[in-house]
Amino acid sequence: MKAFVDKDICIGCGACTGICPEVFDMDDDGLAVAKSEELTADVVDSAIEAQEGCPVCAISVD
Numbered sequence: 548m549k550a551f552v553d554k555d556i557c558i559g560c561g562a563c564t565g566i567c568p569e570v571f572d573m574d575d576d577g578l579a580v581a582k583s584e585e586l587t588a589d590v591v592d593s594a595i596e597a598q599e600g601c602p603v604c605a606i607s608v609d
């Protein structure tokens with residue numbers, strides 16, 4: 548599984564980085580970016596939690 552942030556949708560609220568800092572980080576432009584690597588088993592659940600917690604549904608995990 549991999550995580551992806553659509554920067555055209557992200558509003559930079561930062562919730563994802565609070566829920567799952569292992570996968571999500573804020574970029575210099577104030578928007579979230581996801582690690583490009585394959586998600587390891589120990590972070591999949593929190594990555595999905597971040598996906599579900601994003602107020603504008605900018606995150607996909609699949």
Ligand code: F3S
Pocket residue numbers: 552556557558559560561562563564578579600601602603604605606
């Ligand atoms: Fe952006 Fe959603 Fe994260 S708005 S900062 S992708 S929680």
